[in-house]
Amino acid sequence: MISIDTLEAHISRFICNEMDLLPEDIDPDLNLGAFGLGSLASTRLIGSLEETFALRLSPTMVFEHPSISRLAEAIAQIAAEQHGGAAHV
Amino acid sequence: MFDKSSFNDHELSSASGALPVHETLALRAWAHPDKVLFTFLDDEGAKQESLTYLQMYDNARSIARQLESVSQPGDRVALFFPQGLDFIACFLACLMSGRIAVPINLPNRRRVERCVSILLDSGASLALVDATEHAQLERAFAGTEAAALPLLEIANLEAAAATASWEPRAEFDPQQIAFLQYTSGSTSAPKGVMVSHANITANLRMMRDAWELDARSDFVTWQPHHHDMGLILGQLLPIMLGNHTVVMAPSTFVRQPLIWLQAISRYKARLAGGPNFAYDLAAERYSAERLGDLDLSGWTHALNGADVVRAGSLKRFHDRYARHGFSMDAFMPCYGLAEATLFVSGGPYRLPVHSVTADQATLSSEQRVAPPRESGNAVTMIGCGEPSWEVEVAIVDPATRQRRAPGTVGEIWLRGASIARGYWRNDAASVAGFHATIAEDPRREYMRTGDLGFIGAEDRQLYVCGRLKDLIICEGRNIHPEDIEHSVIEALAETRPQSCAVFSHDDEQQRQIIVAVIELNRELKRLLTDNPRALKANIRAAVVDQHGIPVHRLMFAQPTSMHKTTSGKIQRRKMRELYLAAELDGIDEAI
Structure with a gap:
């Protein structure tokens, strides 16, 4: 199980690092575009989530769930499905 | 002329370096029909589709026939495709049938305005579209000035006749426009670079010769096909060379850069590259456990172009990947632009990357390369290779239009067979950009790149320092x-x-x-x-x-x-x- 908090923390860290922001500047309910995260960086964010949490994600997720909290929620759900499925194999 | 039983390697090479690229495809479809030309990888890096030279030729001919029934020679045909192997078949079909191809990035989410302004500027009479994008394109253009543009899906590709006879068109003029490259100009005023068949052939030949490439020089490419590097280098140069090229989507690369490196290793590619950021991404995502058997020792041409080449990025990448056989000498910074079809300088092959360290103050105040002073700041610039022998590079003072000596910074002006014909239906910009003359010699016309640079006094490399304009x-x-x-x-x-x-x-x-x-x-x-x-x-x-x-x-x-x-x-x-x-x-x- 990957918690929503863990995912939110990972995404926030990525954005802080990418955009030179301080953690207190990050509002998880704000639209991701508000941090200035471009399309290249968004795709890289998806890649780093895939890598860190061993998941398979679509790059369009960032546009479908465009805030930190919504993205973390959606990924937690996918993680439950993907990791849950793998456990039965 | 082509009434032969076979072509030897020399003949194939000479013919490829002279014929329009779609005729080279026809020749190669006849000479080695079953050799695989393109392989497309899905977003996990698995092989999704392959096409041989003959299959690609047949696909292109089949689409060309469809185009003939719905359009006239000289019509502009917009191409809207995700990365894959259908785009290039449509592009070649336009070339074969004398239609002017207009590759455009898909109007995903944003960019609708830019797409519409390109469609209007080019005067496209129809668009070839991928079936999966049809509905989305229709929605994107609804209510815009492009709403009436007919969108055609390519159909029945597999049903094409499987014969590859050699039918060069007698009336073919290689100076006619092959396609419009819309990477220049702002959103409100897009500029379509008019690239002729002869421009393409010359530019492909320049890359082939400068980098010593041949049919065994396989590529891995992820650059988008609506961009000059993705199209000219990634998808047309393979046809001239007769090689095997592995194509993947830009988003696959950005999401998982290691898939790119694994493909280079698995398919034993000699040439692969991208803008400088590609090397940063790949270095950042290094993973020893995922890359255990990665072998990059066969990667001889690690191109770096389309952006500023940074010494730090090259070093970081090499630090990570030297243990996988990657050689520092494989890096090949290069310089080019759509107005010159693509390639201007790069190489020579097998030589280390050149750099110059200059005094920052002298460079900015006197536009001159001088050894760094102890007190001042030094700046290190990476050489973008030597210019191709087929292009003349002049470094010119943009104010006085006088030539500048090696080691002195000026605007980069170019002349040669691969310089495009100008901007589509934009005489003012074409005259200013493509018919510039140097004060000493008013008869020779040059294309102005808008880039500032100098030729290294000792190494003859082209160094690019920045932009004349604010781009x-x-x-x-x-x-x-x-x-x-x-x-x-x-x-x-x-x-x-x-x-x-x-x-x-x-x-x-x-x-x-x-x-x-x-x-x-x-x-x-x-x-x-x-x-x-x-x-x-x-x-x-x-x-x-x-x-x-x-x-x-x-x-x-x-x-x-x-x-x-x-x-x-x-x-x-x-x-x-x-x-x-x-x-x-x-x-x-x-x-």
Whole structure:
């Protein structure tokens, strides 16, 4: 199980690092575009989530769930499905 | 002339270097029909589809026949395709049938305005589209001036006749326009570079010869096909060479850069590359456990072009991948632009990357390369290779139009067989950009690149120092500051700022920082006091939404700090200087 908090923390860290922001500047309910995260960086964010949490994600997720909290929620759900499925194999 | 039983390697090479690229495809479909030309990898890096030379030729001919029934020679045909193997078949079909291809990026989410302005500027009479994109394109164009454009899906490709007879068209004129490359110009005024069949052949030959490539030089490419590097280098050069090229989507690369390296290793590719950021991404995502058996020792041409080449990026990448057989000498910085079809300089093959360390002050005040002084700052620049022998590079003082000596900075002017014919239906820009003359010799015409650079006095390498105009190069794309400024001002429509200046600079870590300086007024001051976070978030979101690029720094400056020309145009260069010297008067916060 990957918690929503863990995912939110990972995404926030990525954005802080990418955009030179301080953690207190990050509002998880704000639209991701508000941090200035471009399309290249968004795709890289998806890649780093895939890598860190061993998941398979679509790059369009960032546009479908465009805030930190919504993205973390959606990924937690996918993680439950993907990791849950793998456990039965 | 082609009435032969077979072609030997020399004949194939000479013919490929002279024929229009679609005729080279026909020749190769006849000479080695079953050799695989392209393999497409899915977003996991698994093989999704392959096409042989003959299959590609048949697909292209089949589409050309369909085009003949719905359009006339000389018509512009827009091409809307995701990365895959259908795009290039459609592109070649346009070339075969004398239609002018107009490759355009898909109008995903944003970019609709830009697509529409390209469609209108080119006067496209129809678009070939991928079936999976049809509905989305229709929605995107509904209610715009492009709503009536017929969108055609390519159909029945497999049903094409499987014969590859050699039928060169007797009346074919290689000087006619093959396609329009829309990477120049702002959103409101796109400029379509007119690239002829002869331009393409010359440019492919220049790359082949400068880099010593042949049919065994296989590629892995992820650059998008609507970009000159993806199209000319990634998808047309393979046809001239007769090689096998592995294609993947740009998003696959950006999401999982290691898939790119694994493909280079697995398919034993000799040539692969990208803009500088590609090497940063691949170094950043290094994973020893995932890359245990990675072998990069066969990668001899690691091209780096379309953006500033940074020494730090090359070093970081090499530090990571040397243990996998990657050689520092494999790096091949290169220089090119759509107005020259693509390639201008790069190589020679097998030589180490060249660099020059110069005194920063002398370079900026006297435009001259001088050895660094102990007291001053030094700047290191990477050589973008030697110019191809088929292109003449002149370094010219843009003000006096006089030639400058090696080691002196001026605008890069070019002349040669691969220089495009001009901008589509834009005589003013074509005359200014493609028919420039040097003061000493008014008879020879040059194309002005707008880039500043110099030829190394000792090594004959081309060094690129920056832009004459204010163009920003970000993530390998050309961004017009006026487009970003427009979005910023629109996002602040309620407070109506008078002006905005957007420019970029590199920070100490050689990271690109994009800055927007916005002119303050009373309303803006009030909003900045009330809710600065929302205000800035709003601006950033608008720029990302419309252009896909970040604005790192937002600064609000007093009207007295905004430098403008007498006609009221913002002086970005001056603004940038003042910003870097911290001499702008205004409000600059971290976020």
